[in-house]
Amino acid sequence: MAVTTALPGELEAPALAPMSYWRTVAWRLGRDPATLAAGGALVAIALAALLAPWLAPYDPDAGSIRARLAAVGSAGHLLGTDEQGRDMLSRLLWGGRMTLVAGLTPVLVAFLLGTALGVLAGYVGGLTSTLVMRTMDIFYAFPSVLLAIAISGALGPGLANTLISLSIVFVPRVVRVAESATVQVKSLEYIAAARASGAGVAAIVRHHLLANVLGPILVFSSTQVSLSIILAAGLSFLGLGVTPPAAEWGLMLNTLRQSIYVNAIVPALPGVAIFVTSMAFNLLSDGLRDAMEIRG
Amino acid sequence: MWAYAGRRLLLAAPTLLGASIIVFAMVHLAPGDPIAAVMPAESSQAEIEATKKAYGFDKPLPVQYLVWLGRVAQGDLGRSIATRRPVILDVRDALANSLVLALSSSLLAFLLGIALGLLAAFRQGRWLDKTASAIAVVGVSVPHYWAGIILIIVFSVQLSWLPAMGASQDGGVLDYLRHITLPTVALALIPLGVITRVVRSAALDVLNQEFVLALRAKGLAARRVFAHVVKNSAPQILTVLGLQFGFQLGGSVLVEAVFSWPGTGYLLNLAIFQRDMPVLQGVILVLATFFVLLNLAVDLLQTLVDPRIARH
Amino acid sequence: MSAGPLLQARGLRKHFPLRGGVLQRARAWVRAVDGVSFDVRPTETVGIVGESGCGKSTLARLVLRLIEPDAGTVTFDGEDVLGAPPPRLKRLRRDMQLVFQDPYASLNPRLTIEDAVAFGLLVHGTPRAVARERARALLGRVGLDPRLYGRRYAHELSGGQRQRVNIARALVLDPRLLVLDEPVSALDKSVQAQVLNLLADLKAERALTYVFISHDLDVIEHVSDRVLVMYLGEVVETGTADELARAPKHPYTQALFASAPTMDPDRRMERPPLAGDPPNPIDPPSGCRFRTRCAFAMPRCAEAPPAPRPLGVGHEVACYLYDAEPAAFIRARTS
Numbered sequence: 001m002a003v004t005t006a007l008p009g010e011l012e013a014p015a016l017a018p019m020s021y022w023r024t025v026a027w028r029l030g031r032d033p034a035t036l037a038a039g040g041a042l043v044a045i046a047l048a049a050l051l052a053p054w055l056a057p058y059d060p061d062a063g064s065i066r067a068r069l070a071a072v073g074s075a076g077h078l079l080g081t082d083e084q085g086r087d088m089l090s091r092l093l094w095g096g097r098m099t100l101v102a103g104l105t106p107v108l109v110a111f112l113l114g115t116a117l118g119v120l121a122g123y124v125g126g127l128t129s130t131l132v133m134r135t136m137d138i139f140y141a142f143p144s145v146l147l148a149i150a151i152s153g154a155l156g157p158g159l160a161n162t163l164i165s166l167s168i169v170f171v172p173r174v175v176r177v178a179e180s181a182t183v184q185v186k187s188l189e190y191i192a193a194a195r196a197s198g199a200g201v202a203a204i205v206r207h208h209l210l211a212n213v214l215g216p217i218l219v220f221s222s223t224q225v226s227l228s229i230i231l232a233a234g235l236s237f238l239g240l241g242v243t244p245p246a247a248e249w250g251l252m253l254n255t256l257r258q259s260i261y262v263n264a265i266v267p268a269l270p271g272v273a274i275f276v277t278s279m280a281f282n283l284l285s286d287g288l289r290d291a292m293e294i295r296g
Numbered sequence: 297m298w299a300y301a302g303r304r305l306l307l308a309a310p311t312l313l314g315a316s317i318i319v320f321a322m323v324h325l326a327p328g329d330p331i332a333a334v335m336p337a338e339s340s341q342a343e344i345e346a347t348k349k350a351y352g353f354d355k356p357l358p359v360q361y362l363v364w365l366g367r368v369a370q371g372d373l374g375r376s377i378a379t380r381r382p383v384i385l386d387v388r389d390a391l392a393n394s395l396v397l398a399l400s401s402s403l404l405a406f407l408l409g410i411a412l413g414l415l416a417a418f419r420q421g422r423w424l425d426k427t428a429s430a431i432a433v434v435g436v437s438v439p440h441y442w443a444g445i446i447l448i449i450v451f452s453v454q455l456s457w458l459p460a461m462g463a464s465q466d467g468g469v470l471d472y473l474r475h476i477t478l479p480t481v482a483l484a485l486i487p488l489g490v491i492t493r494v495v496r497s498a499a500l501d502v503l504n505q506e507f508v509l510a511l512r513a514k515g516l517a518a519r520r521v522f523a524h525v526v527k528n529s530a531p532q533i534l535t536v537l538g539l540q541f542g543f544q545l546g547g548s549v550l551v552e553a554v555f556s557w558p559g560t561g562y563l564l565n566l567a568i569f570q571r572d573m574p575v576l577q578g579v580i581l582v583l584a585t586f587f588v589l590l591n592l593a594v595d596l597l598q599t600l601v602d603p604r605i606a607r608h
Numbered sequence: 609m610s611a612g613p614l615l616q617a618r619g620l621r622k623h624f625p626l627r628g629g630v631l632q633r634a635r636a637w638v639r640a641v642d643g644v645s646f647d648v649r650p651t652e653t654v655g656i657v658g659e660s661g662c663g664k665s666t667l668a669r670l671v672l673r674l675i676e677p678d679a680g681t682v683t684f685d686g687e688d689v690l691g692a693p694p695p696r697l698k699r700l701r702r703d704m705q706l707v708f709q710d711p712y713a714s715l716n717p718r719l720t721i722e723d724a725v726a727f728g729l730l731v732h733g734t735p736r737a738v739a740r741e742r743a744r745a746l747l748g749r750v751g752l753d754p755r756l757y758g759r760r761y762a763h764e765l766s767g768g769q770r771q772r773v774n775i776a777r778a779l780v781l782d783p784r785l786l787v788l789d790e791p792v793s794a795l796d797k798s799v800q801a802q803v804l805n806l807l808a809d810l811k812a813e814r815a816l817t818y819v820f821i822s823h824d825l826d827v828i829e830h831v832s833d834r835v836l837v838m839y840l841g842e843v844v845e846t847g848t849a850d851e852l853a854r855a856p857k858h859p860y861t862q863a864l865f866a867s868a869p870t871m872d873p874d875r876r877m878e879r880p881p882l883a884g885d886p887p888n889p890i891d892p893p894s895g896c897r898f899r900t901r902c903a904f905a906m907p908r909c910a911e912a913p914p915a916p917r918p919l920g921v922g923h924e925v926a927c928y929l930y931d932a933e934p935a936a937f938i939r940a941r942t943s
Contacts, residue, residue, distance in 0.1 A: 134314075237441055
């Protein structure tokens with residue numbers, strides 16, 4: 001980096017090409033081993049789920065009682081069979097689809113809807129903000145598990161209802177983060193400068209506000225994915241989420257619960273899957289948060 | 297300070313009201329006729345109409361809501377469809393059990409979480425920090441109901457050290473403690489992870505501030521720096537402790553299901569299975585109210601610890 | 609262009625509420641700007657000087673209608689600014705621009721600096737390619753080679769460079785009036801000189817009019833044709849820079865110029881001329897707001913605020929010392 005002092009206090013620009021913010025983030029992500037490992041694991045899980053129809057050795061719903069609760073490593077069943085004789089490996093692969101959908105969709109919905117509501121409340125302020133934020137407070141009155149149960153209990157079981165119920169759980173949280181970030185950015189001088197140039201609300205939000213506000217919202221949303229997965233599986237565990245005979249990790253945990261006295265390892269497998277997926281998302285979101293910190 | 301308290305109390309009221317509306321709406325959103333759950337299948341039309349009037353289902357919705365709200369305010373949560381007992385009695389007993397579980401689990405998670413978090417912050421970057429942080433990530437990622445199952449497998453089935461189900465049979469304290477151990481550990485895992493991370497982050501924020509550097513440069517004893525860090529990160533820590541206690545009270549549903557612990561979660565599970573709406577409503581309403589009051593208490597406690605908060 | 613003043617402000621007032629209590633009612637008011645009036649003639653530089661908290665920055669934002677005033681009028685080239693509907697306001701914005709004080713917070717960290725400068729043109733409908741070209745040209749004019757700096761981000765630039773970007777951004781719409789809110793206060797002295805020279809050159813080239821706000825007397829003396837001295841939301845004295853520097857009339861102005869550190873050993877003072885801290889704009893003293901720190905305070909000063917009185921051409925003072933009664937005047941000066 002060549003430094004030639006032309007004037008006191010002002011350095012010549014270094015000859016390196018500047019990197020845009022998102023490129024910097026990506027570069028930093030690539031340097032952290034834990035994040036890379038987590039990312040790799042998630043890619044593997046996603047691929048496995050996506051390719052389940054081709055990877056699964058058996059039909060996940062087909063089983064015979066005679067073959068029930070075979071141990072891990074038994075002939076023809078790498079990961080054993082469940083209490084109805086269905087192959088565990090196949091069910092785990094297919095279950096991955098359900099769990100990933102149930103984990104990611106509500107957070108995605110919450111991200112989009114929550115950002116829209118939060119930015120609106122934060123930028124416009126006044127009565128709109130009060131209305132939006134107080135409504136969100138009402139949902140905050142419930143611990144997340146309880147709210148999910150309440151809504152699912154009312155709507156009934158099924159994947160669609162689970163997605164709706166979990167979306168309702170996460171939207172208020174994202175709204176809070178979005179509103180807080182918007183209020184902070186709104187008071188910065190470059191927003192006032194944009195107004196002084198004659199820009200209207202839409203132009204300011206699009207060009208100046210969103211780019212600076214999406215960072216914290218994105219980081220926060222990524223931390224919610226693992227919770228969403230655990231909640232979705234938990235709802236199925238209680239009989240409120242996905243219905244049998246669908247393969248879903250939480251549901252599998254429930255139906256296998258009585259079998260722990262017979263065979264200890266097979267009933268634990270779906271939980272391992274949930275755990276690994278959840279941990280991978282957490283490590284990834286940690287890495288994302290560290291990479292997105294503005295420094296310098 | 298009192299103005300802040302008054303304002304928060306004022307805000308809590310509409311929140312509770314809104315929550316009650318949601319709880320009330322649950323029944324009417326649920327698919328299926330609520331009457332059908334009460335009556336045997338062969339009832340005549342006249343009997344159905346009569347029951348409708350008795351329960352007040354023939355009045356318009358807002359009126360039903362106000363009637364229900366009025367009864368709730370007087371402590372009448374209706375009768376369980378399954379057992380015919382007043383809901384309030386079942387909820388009261390269950391709540392006591394859940395509170396005990398939540399308290400013991402909180403104690404474990406708070407003490408261990410704060411200890412690990414502070415340890416990690418003061419030994420940042422060294423292997424102690426990495427270990428504590430690893431434990432925290434694991435805690436946050438583990439599905440607690442699954443952890444419960446694993447604990448049962450290890451400690452009940454394989455080792456036969458601790459019982460797997462229910463509260464104590466013979467009523468002795470030791471037996472009660474034996475029964476509560478596994479559920480406590482299972483419920484404490486996620487809060488442990490969250491608290492460790494928050495404490496670590498809050499303590500690091502304070503430690504990295506310049507005035508702490510100045511204190512250390514002046515040779516202030518490690519113990520005093522420690523006390524200083526704790527005092528300054530207390531508000532953030534308090535918030536997360538309050539939130540996590542609420543999570544344990546509400547989230548105990550899943551752990552209680554696994555261990556058949558006779559608390560509100562167990563009651564909730566049963567009510568879901570039996571489509572027992574009054575019980576479902578009663579439990580959720582009581583828990584939500586608890587949660588709102590808990591948050592209020594935490595906020596007020598915050599202002600005692602950090603007077604800056606009250607000024608806005 | 610009319611021969612009258614380019615900018616006219618009359619009776620501008622802005623009070624900010626301080627809320628408290630259970631219902632968040634306004635308990636007290638910060639009287640940030642209280643009845644300020646001034647004119648700015650074309651191609652002159654009007655300096656506004658005062659201590660922190662005297663309302664200078666609020667005034668800047670009121671004039672540009674970035675904050676809505678509680679009372680008063682602002683006229684630009686004959687057009688009413690405060691009552692203008694949105695389309696006319698947008699057009700007026702092209703003519704009046706603001707250069708901010710904080711070089712760090714005033715640039716969007718996510719935009720390249722050429723995009724940041726071009727934004728104003730995009731808002732007014734200029735095609736993107738044209739806007740970018742003009743932005744780059746302007747960056748070159750303020751001393752930042754667009755080939756080196758155009759694609760850079762704000763955090764890669766030094767304070768002085770960022771202020772140049774701010775100036776370029778303000779100029780891209782070809783304004784006639786530039787309000788500069790402490791534009792060099794955050795910079796090192798050597799860099800200050802360069803930026804001030806740049807501003808002087810630009811003013812001459814483009815026949816600009818400046819309203820220059822600062823708390824730094826040296827800078828104000830250097831750049832201004834006329835100066836307004838503000839104290840706690842009010843204007844206490846106006847006059848040419850020379851007059852105020854040579855013979856300040858208002859006790860506050862005297863104290864300001866006297867307290868400026870100087871290298872001249874004959875002009876140095878042992879004791880500071882002003883006692884006490886600047887009082888709170890929340891509950892300013894009754895009558896003349898300066899009376900609590902004024903060496904010449906009379907009982908009259910507490911009753912009602914003095915109105916500005918002309919003392920010569922273009923020179924006004926708001927102080928009872930310059931009232932018509934010479935006897936009281938002499939007595940006060942010699943007590």
